[in-house]
Amino acid sequence: MKDSAGRNIDYLRISVTDRCNLRCIYCMPETGVPMLDHHDILSLEEIAILAGIVNSVAGLRKIRVTGGEPLIRRGIVSLVRELANICETVLTTNGLLLPEYAESLAEAGLSRVNISLDSLSDRVIARVTRRDMTLRHTENAILAAKKAGLVPVKVNCVVLKGINTHEVSEMVKWAGGMDVMLRFIEHMPMEGSSCGYHSGDELLHSLEPVEYIGTQGTARLYRMPNGNVFGIVAPVCTDMCSSCTRLRLTADGSLLPCLAGGEPLNLKELLRSGADLEKIREEIVKLVLSKPHKGRCGGVRMWRIGG
Numbered sequence: 001m002k003d004s005a006g007r008n009i010d011y012l013r014i015s016v017t018d019r020c021n022l023r024c025i026y027c028m029p030e031t032g033v034p035m036l037d038h039h040d041i042l043s044l045e046e047i048a049i050l051a052g053i054v055n056s057v058a059g060l061r062k063i064r065v066t067g068g069e070p071l072i073r074r075g076i077v078s079l080v081r082e083l084a085n086i087c088e089t090v091l092t093t094n095g096l097l098l099p100e101y102a103e104s105l106a107e108a109g110l111s112r113v114n115i116s117l118d119s120l121s122d123r124v125i126a127r128v129t130r131r132d133m134t135l136r137h138t139e140n141a142i143l144a145a146k147k148a149g150l151v152p153v154k155v156n157c158v159v160l161k162g163i164n165t166h167e168v169s170e171m172v173k174w175a176g177g178m179d180v181m182l183r184f185i186e187h188m189p190m191e192g193s194s195c196g197y198h199s200g201d202e203l204l205h206s207l208e209p210v211e212y213i214g215t216q217g218t219a220r221l222y223r224m225p226n227g228n229v230f231g232i233v234a235p236v237c238t239d240m241c242s243s244c245t246r247l248r249l250t251a252d253g254s255l256l257p258c259l260a261g262g263e264p265l266n267l268k269e270l271l272r273s274g275a276d277l278e279k280i281r282e283e284i285v286k287l288v289l290s291k292p293h294k295g296r297c298g299g300v301r302m303w304r305i306g307g
Contacts, residue, residue, distance in 0.1 A: 001058045003257075003291045007245055010061040012054055014047060014083075015251045016076065017068040022094055023130040024118075026158050026187050030130055041251045042268055044075045048082040050249060050267050053277065057284045058247070060087045068251070071097040077104045084109025092116070092156070095141030096133065102141075102148035113145050114154040119164045120174055128163065142178055153180045158187050161198035168203055176228035183219050183231040200234030218243075241294040247287075255284065257291035 003009050018041075023030050042050070051063060063083050070076055071093055083089045091105070092114040102113075115138060119125050122134040138155075145153050155178075157164070157171060164171075168184065175182035186200050200220075204210065207230075210222040218240055219231030234240075248256040253268025265287045270280050 001285070001288055003288050005242070005291070005293045007243070007291070009058050009245050009247060009288050009291065011064070011246045012051060012058075012060055012062075012249060013064045013066055013246055014051065014249045015066050015068065016044075016047065016070045016079065017041070017073045018251045019072060020067055020069040020094070021072055021096055021131070022069065022133065024116075024158075025128055025130065026160060036252055042249075042253045044073075044079045044082075046253070046268065046271060047079060047249070050253075050255075050271065051083055051086055053267075053280055054247065054249070054255070054284060055086050057281050058288065061245075063087055063089045065089065065091040067092075069094055069096075071101055077101065077108050080105055080110050081108040084111075090114070093141070094129075094133075095138050098141040099144040102144040102150060106148040106150055110150060112152060112154070113150045114156050115141050115145070115180075116156050116158075118157050118160065120167055120170055124164060124167075128160070139178065142180060146179075155180045155182050156185055157182060158185050159198045159200075159203055160187055165198050165203070165206070168206060172207070172224060172228050172230045173226075175230065176226075181216075181229070181231065183233055185233045186236045188235055197236065199236065200232045200238065204232060239294070241292075244291075247291075255287055257287050260292065262287075262290055262292050 001009055018033060018036055020028070023032060054060065063086060065080065065083065067073070070091055080089055080091070088111050089109060090112050091110055095115040098113065098115070117138045118128045120135055125133050125135060142153050145151065155175060159165060172182060184200065184203055187197055204222070207224070210224055213221045213223050213229070215221060216231060219233045221229060221231050223229050249267070250256065253266060254264040255267050256262065256264050265283055267280065270283065
């Protein structure tokens with residue numbers, strides 16, 4: 001379905017939990033976040049039902065499962081199996097539990113994974129995640145994903161001013177050696193974050209000379225003189241709104257047209273109140289048509305909205 005700006009809205013991101021086994025400094029406070037009551041979050045069955053209804057309206061091309069950390073949600077494999085019957089389903093994870101789940105997720109129909117990594121230094125990783133996480137954890141997750149056929153593996157690195165900006169060249173080299181697609185992501189100002197902003201343009205300048213070779217989803221792709229390829233996702237310094245095709249379903253059942261604005265639709269309330277299918281479909285159509293033409297992301301609770 002096209003929105004009022006003519007964008008084909010065909011991508012649904014689903015946050016299956018607001019909980020996480022890390023406490024990344026750019027995402028949430030060290031003490032964690034107020035936990036939603038079990039009754040307040042969508043059940044796995046409700047998520048599958050609502051994803052199917054959104055698909056019946058929009059004609060989805062892709063579903064991305066996110067969190068919090070989605071692999072801590074009990075029953076995640078069975079949910080992926082349901083979602084993969086709708087359309088291509090992918091997942092974003094911090095990787096800690098991926099070696100345990102990779103094979104069963106692949107068997108359930110998951111296509112591929114994005115794994116988060118913000119440094120090559122164990123000391124910096126521990127500082128960023130506020131947990132005893134290491135580079136080896138991420139490399140084990142990558143190897144498990146490849147073994148299970150969840151490829152190509154993408155690695156997401158949030159650019160944090162004064163924390164990991166000195167590592168970007170080494171990270172590109174490391175990604176080439178691991179045969180993964182590294183994507184540097186601008187840090188958006190979020191609730192609970194204490195990090196400084198470093199623009200995608202600044203990062204690109206530090207890596208020059210590079211060759212622009214096109215786009216892949218929201219990432220601009222570049223090639224280094226040695227052949228290594230990396231991407232930059234720059235939601236702050238680049239206008240990504242004109243090509244945004246996303247809707248977001250939160251763990252507590254709200255469907256959002258945009259990170260930066262637009263009135264959310266409480267699908268949980270509609271579903272649990274017994275609203276008929278056509279009523280829910282009508283409300284989703286209204287939401288798609290209300291998607292803002294342009295906005296500026298910031299101040300959001302990313303752990304609840306879904307990465």
